[in-house]
Amino acid sequence: MKPTSGFHRVAHFAILLLSLSASIGLAANDASSPWEKPAAALAEQIAAILGPAQAQLIIRNNSQIPTNEIPVIRRLLEQDLKARSIQASGAESANIIRVTLSENLRERLWIAEIIEGNETRLAMVRVEPASLQQQASISGVTLRKQAVFTTLQPVIAALQTADNLVVIEPEEIAIFAHSPDGWKEQTRVGIGQKRPLPRDPRAVVYPAPNGQGFEAWVAGMSCSGSPQPSADWTIHCRESDDPWFLTPPQSTQNGVSADMNIQVTPLRAFYNSARDYFTGVVTPSMGADLPPFYTAVLLPRSDGGGLLLNGIDGKLMLATGGALKAVSGARDWGSDFVLLSSGCGAGTQIVASGSGEATADSLRAYDLPALEAIPASAPLTMDGTVSALWSAPDDKSIFAVVRKPAAAGQNDSYEVDRVTANCN
């Protein structure tokens, strides 16, 4: 026998190793393959029709299954058919099994056409759709998001407490509690509006001043809820035109901002519940006549602070020192923005939703050193429309409701995301 050279020995060993690892990989793939069950079910049906035989197996992919999965499916089908005494053969066979990997709006559908001479019979199995994975990209003064809660019900505001999640829907308030399986609904009550809702209802919800429970305002109503010793909740709603809190009462300690050591008085604003905007009347007065606005945040600034608001005409204004001043650099802003005490740079940033295409909304942090908004982070893609935005009680994170567009044949979903900032 001719001695094998060192190079050949190494090459053979490498090939052996590669083959082995490939086999292990494939075996592992097959073992955990989501196609095992449907392949077995289809083979079962085919065997019931065809019986023990030889047949040419043809597979075509009319679905979104990646092409590299097809050999795995073929191998599984061949194995399952063989186990049922059907041998996959070449084109010379009189029998043909033509498997089409198809799909519809709800599910995958595998269809086998079993062709014996002039006769064609069918077998079908349904396959559950695979779940999608999504990733968010972030850079710069970095915003990060974390999904807190997902639901098919419209969410217009929410509050996360130590043990509970208070979710405000257009006509109901739901309390969720932690459970090993995630949030579990604990209580649900109707808000009981007597007047028709506006088309795009809004709400605010804050921790109750005593730290127990919550207070919420929705169009024409105010509600309060408190946990009971029995782990149940008591929730009361009443008709109310009282002004809404623009700043969470808990963001101040004895009326003093913890971060800036600046006197902050909780600010409230009257709300036009039929048209979904604040009328411009705030209490206490800011010293300037404010236009109707959608959103406002109280800026703790070293020059005395001010109220940053966006008018319903889309203009961004700063009410400070008894005057109303236009703010530039906000052309990319949508209607929603909030304050985030990130501790980065000046300590606080404004986080605004984008004004681009509504189905691909984003959040971006801005600094506002004077009267021009300067981007402080890259946009954070939200994979949907930001329909509500508010600060956490401690201002160190913010929450966003993202309406996620429906996949084919499904309802839109709503995701409550917590967004935090990391300093670079």
Add this chain to the structure above:
Amino acid sequence: MLRQTAISCLVAALVLPAGARTRPHYGGTLHVEVEGDPWQRSSGLARSLVLDGLTAMSPDGTAQPALAVDWKSENGNHRWQFRLRPGVHFQDGSLLNSAAVVASLTDICGAGCPWTAIRAIGSSVIFTSDSPLANLPELLAGDDYRIALAGAGNPVTAPVGTGPFQFTAFSNGILTLAANENCWQGRPFLDAIEIRTNRSIQYQWLDLSVGRADLVEVPAEQLRQAHDQRLTVVAASSVSLLALAVSDSGALANPNLRAAIALAIDRGALSNVIFQKQGEITASLLPAEVTGYGFLLPAERDLNKAHELRGGVAPPLLTFAAEGGPAMQLAAQRIALNLRDAGFNVQVVASGASQHVDLTLRRVALESIQPQPALESILRAAGLAIQVSESTPEGLYKIERQILDAHTLIPLLYLPRAWAVGGRARDLRLSLEGTPQLANVSLSDVQPEAAP
């Protein structure tokens, strides 16, 4: 491969890109132009704006609460109870109650209703039927079963409903609808919608280009032209089925002749020439996206087989009518040409002629993307009263195959429904059947109004 674009259009969730975005403003009048009658059943824009149903169709094709908040079936789907939403008022201020719903539904279908009896009990409406009605909630979401206040307004041209807009006037061909301030779903953003009726497509597009219209129609056969003219188009694909109804009596009582007709039609030419490649060729009643088995039904023309099936039989002159506008007439002429190639003697006649018609070309709206109710609605629209009891792909395929093998209804193309929209309309979405959902539309150029 199932086309993702087709799916995304089918769910009709097309949203127009917006410019700088604020929350939608209330106010303003939207100007819409249509070629036909906005009160027309199953596709009329005005009906969907003024009237609501007990249920509505969700994007996934299932029934969701509308005027009914919940429902339950008993006795093997022979008895259904729908509980009404409290506090809903008709546009004239009267309260919606179960008696009003019963009166409305009785007016709609009388003795021809799918149910045997309907009655009001408290705040519920009870339906009973001799045969099970498994899909009654989906059925009631259809346009035919929208609730109007009996005895108020003109039930055909000025009905009183509970929808987001209410009839105010119709003059000089313009229908004016005003916002329903007390709509149970919330007051719409728009103050009013003016629908100019019986406007030709050519004038609609002209009006859109000069800002006299905000929303105009784009027929399937002119979609390509609309894109060429850089119109902003929103479309829902595969929402209406173009099908040939074939009489099974008279000259076409012979099933082989009907099968020959099915094989003689060149769907590709129909799609390419008449509908400018905007139709999806189909040989199945339900779209392939809905079932996944569309490929099992061959759509290719087979003239030799058609000749073979005709077997030298020369049937007498066949009459052929097309329901609809010029494109449908052209399509009928094209099909007649195909049939003459296969040895048939065909004459295209005016639709609505009193004489017996052997072949009728019609469009049937797809009212659901759930296969079972969708198939039922197609069959109902085609005049075939067949209850679809199967919901599995295997069962539906068998039913479809059975219907198609009779060759009395030959599916040809699935066609889109499209609209062109001006620059100031925001957040326009289409419903499943391609109807614009104008209650959520706002105008970008309106000045926000003072607090009411």
